[in-house]
Amino acid sequence: xxxxxxxxxxxxxxxxxxxxxxxxxxxxxxxxxxxxxxxxxxxxxxxxxxxxxxxxxxxxxxxxxxxxxxxxxxxxxxxxxxxxxxxxxxxxxxxxxxxxxxxxxxxxxxx
Amino acid sequence: xxxxxxxxxxxxxxxxxxxxxxxxxxxxxxxxxxxxxxxxxxxxxxxxxxxxxxxxxxxxxxxxxxxxxxxxxxxxxxxxxxxxxxxxxxxxxxxxxxxxxxxxxxxxxxxxxx
Numbered sequence: 001x002x003x004x005x006x007x008x009x010x011x012x013x014x015x016x017x018x019x020x021x022x023x024x025x026x027x028x029x030x031x032x033x034x035x036x037x038x039x040x041x042x043x044x045x046x047x048x049x050x051x052x053x054x055x056x057x058x059x060x061x062x063x064x065x066x067x068x069x070x071x072x073x074x075x076x077x078x079x080x081x082x083x084x085x086x087x088x089x090x091x092x093x094x095x096x097x098x099x100x101x102x103x104x105x106x107x108x109x110x111x
Numbered sequence: 112x113x114x115x116x117x118x119x120x121x122x123x124x125x126x127x128x129x130x131x132x133x134x135x136x137x138x139x140x141x142x143x144x145x146x147x148x149x150x151x152x153x154x155x156x157x158x159x160x161x162x163x164x165x166x167x168x169x170x171x172x173x174x175x176x177x178x179x180x181x182x183x184x185x186x187x188x189x190x191x192x193x194x195x196x197x198x199x200x201x202x203x204x205x206x207x208x209x210x211x212x213x214x215x216x217x218x219x220x221x222x223x224x225x
Contacts, residue, residue, distance in 0.1 A: 032211045043115070043201055043216030044154075051211045089153065098169075099144075099214060103153035 002027045006090045006102035013080055013109050021075040021105045023064075023090035031094035033057075033066050033073040038087045038104070047075075047088070080109045114138075115217040117202055123223045130189040132220050134202030142205040143185035144214065145169075145177060147198040154201065160185055192224045 007022045025033065032051045036044040048057030053068035062077045073090060090102040118133035136143065142161050146154040146169075156169030158177040166177050174196060178186045185204075189196055199221050203214040 034213065036214075036216075041218075043218045044203075044214075045216065046213040049211070049213060093211070098156065098159075101154040103151060 002031070002092060002094045002098075002100040004090050004092055004100050004102040006088075006105050009087075009104075009106040011105060011107050013107070015082055015109055015111050016079045017109075019075070019077040019080045019084075019107070021088055021090075021107070023073045023075065023102060025071050025073065025090075025092050027071075027092055027094040027100075029094055031092040033064070034091040034093070034099075035062070035064055035073070035075050036089040036091060036101075038089065040086070044089060080107070082109050082111055085109045115202055115204055115215050117200075117217040117220050119220050120218060121221050121223075123225065124189075124192050125225055126193060128189075128192050128224075130192050130222065130224075132187040132189075132200055132202075132222070134185045134187070134204075134217055135183055136185075136204040136215070137183065138204070138206070138215075139182065140204035140206050140215075141182075142207070142212075143179065144203040144205070145175075145185065145187045146201045146203065147171070148201055148219070149198050157187065192222075194224050196222065197224045198222060 003026045034049045035047040037047045048059040050057040050066035056065045144159040145157040160179040176188045202217040
């Protein structure tokens with residue numbers, strides 16, 4: 001079956017540091033890949049997505065590239081802010097209905 | 112903007128009670144989902160529905176049932192609540208069935224069963 005593995009947190013960074021959150025996946029076929037973000041006390045919201053190999057999703061300074069050869073979709077941001085503190089979920093949608101989520105990575109950015 | 116609302120943000124119930132969690136979306140989405148979120152386990156799918164009165168089991172359906180009588184409303188039912196069902200419950204909706212569609216989430220209901 002499909003699976004998503006993302007790095008365990010928490011990740012603690014100073015403001016303006018570079019962020020990478022690793023995500024790798026196992027899936028049959030050609031899934032779509034997503035990053036969702038969950039701010040404290042809220043539900044998840046879409047951060048970015050990519051629907052085919054070599055696509056780059058981007059939003060709010062975050063980027064991730066769909067790498068089929070390495071089955072990865074790592075999330076990056078060049079300069080994090082305190083307001084980026086949240087839990088980040090990598091997810092894939094490979095079939096008709098089901099979405100598979102990673103376990104989430106908590107990011108804490110300190111001033 | 113798509114809005115997904117859940118009936119309660121916090122709920123405290125006793126063991127053995129029947130519990131209803133309600134979810135409403137306002138964008139005429141076909142698909143609706145119920146997940147539970149637990150630390151270290153991420154989101155796990157309980158049930159989903161791809162049309163009115165249609166439902167399919169997710170990964171952890173035991174102890175739960177669902178109802179979708181109207182397109183905009185998807186209810187999760189705990190027939191006899193147990194302490195191991197203490198969790199955060201998230202509802203989501205999605206416009207279509209293809210993999211590229213994103214999900215829209217409600218704010219969650221934190222259920223405590225005592």
